[in-house]
Amino acid sequence: MTMGHLLVITPGLRAYREYLLQSIGREFRVHLVATEPPTWELAYTVGHTVVADLADVDGLVRVARAVDAEQALDGVICWDETWIEQTAQVAAALGLPGGDRRCVERCRDKYRTRAALDAHRVPQPLSVLVSGHEEALAVAGDIGYPVVVKPRALAGSFGVVRADSPTGLPDAVEFTDASGESAPDLPTHERNILVEEFVQGPEISVDSVVHRGAVTPVCLARKEVGFEPYFEETGHVVDPDDPLWSDGTLADVIVRTHAALDFTDGATHTEIRLTPSGPKVIEVNARIGGGMIPLLNLMGGGPDLALAAADVACGRPPRLRAATGDRRVAAIRFYYPLKDDTVIADVRFEKSRLPEQVARCGPLAAAGEVKSPPPRGLMDGRVAYAIALGADADTCRAALDKAGQALRVDAA
Incomplete structure (x- = not known):
């Protein structure tokens, strides 16, 4: 298979999205569109264009046409929720897969999502x-x-x-x-x-790639939520061998959901509650999932979602390439400040106190930033994360508890 030429619209935050660009950059010629001159992104791209406003669709189309004139583009992709509608319009202008803006709008607008699912009798609240x-x-x-x-x-x-x-x-x-x-x-x-x-039951997410209407689930995560009555995602657990992979009812709901939304090409992140009466769809995002979920899948030995998503964005069947090594459970935990309006001086983990199961950890806040726990600060209130690998979810959760004890957040 020849190396495809892929337009990536905005890289996202490095801590949350670098691994996606890294995976895609190995297999595709990546031209990045961003609002700031790239730094770390340069290692994974062959070209870039800086634009003033990602909301300017006409400007994005002009950039895409100019890049396409130098070397034909095979696809365009975006994993930032804010700009996925604009990305669909760019794809449509160039006749590339994923160019159905109405489909993306049905996912972006939760009211339209509900109406589409209801019309096809897909179970939902x-x-x-x-x-x-x-x-x-x-x-x-x-x-x-x-x-x-x-x-x-x-x-x-x-x-x-x-x-x-x-x-x-x-x-x-x-x-x-x-x-x-x-x-x-x-x-x-x-x-x-x-x-x-309000439907009771554990919540999961399923990241899928869709090629010409064929839906392929790639990554399944069990969501951990905190700070009631809010629904802050405090972590995720990914087991490549989760028994839910063999749940026929769940698989049927995922396929029917995409059919109801008329989603034919691209990547999706579907959130589902496992209620006593069966799976119910909470929402569908027309992009790769966040929270480093695809990274957990990769670290645990599952397929590379980034590569599969890039394939379908270019109109190719997805390559479901699994990582090498043993398959393990991977889990992430996000950590928050104790008080509202904490001015960050330093965030660090005491490495000597980290258990061996912690494979990766780091700050999500820089000196001078102001962070708050939910409800004032939600996802943007996180100050650090840790990822653990283990034989089971309980082992990972215990390791992440210890990682939290090793975290030091100094206030200015």
Whole structure:
């Protein structure tokens, strides 16, 4: 197979996304589009273009056409939720896979996602779009408490909160309504709030690649959530040999979900609750999953999602290349400051206190940054992470507990 030419729109944060660019850069000629001159990205790219505004679709298309004129592009990819609609428009302009903007919008807009899944009878929580406190109270009373209040068009659990009673619902609606300020580049709607049934059960995510309508799950993670009543993702556990891989009902729901959304080419991150009555879809993102989940899959011996996603972005069947070595459970834990508005002076792990199962760890905050635990700080409140490898999930979790004890966060 010849080395493809791939346009990557924005690299993302190094700590969270470098491994994707590293994997793709080994097998593809990567031209990067970014808003800042690249530094660490240069090791994985053959060219780059700096643009002023990623929201300028016409400008992105001009860049893509210029790159394509020098050497024909085979695909375009983006793993930043903020810019996936613009990426689809670029792909469409060049006649490349993944250019169906309406499909991406159905994933970006949770209301449209719910409508599409409902039309195809895909199992999901009951969900109603509302436009204020009074309407939310009426809907929540019909659904029954507890309910989940969430924004229509954000991601990463921003603005998602559980309300356990009518007295707590107004604060939940206000929290969700204000969450749009955290992502000003994402679209807003006049009616921007969903009130949903709270479904019980563990939550998982499934990262898949789709080539000409054929859905191939690549990575399955069990999500760990904290800071109730918020839904902050505090960690993930990935077992390449998870027994859920043989669950036929789950596999059927994943395939039906993509069919309902008419998703034919690209990578997806589907979040699902395993309820007593079966799997129910929480949301679908038209991109590679975050939280370093694909890295866990790779470190544990599973297939390389980045490479498979690059393949389907270029219209090729996905290569499901597994890592070499033993297959192990991999888990990540994210750590937060103890107090709101902590001005970071230093973040470090005492290496002598780290257990042998910790394979990787590092800071997610730099000196001078201000960090807060949820609810003031959600994903953007994290100060450090650690990844553990072990024979089972409990071994990994115990190691990550010890890593937390070895973490030192100095405040300025």
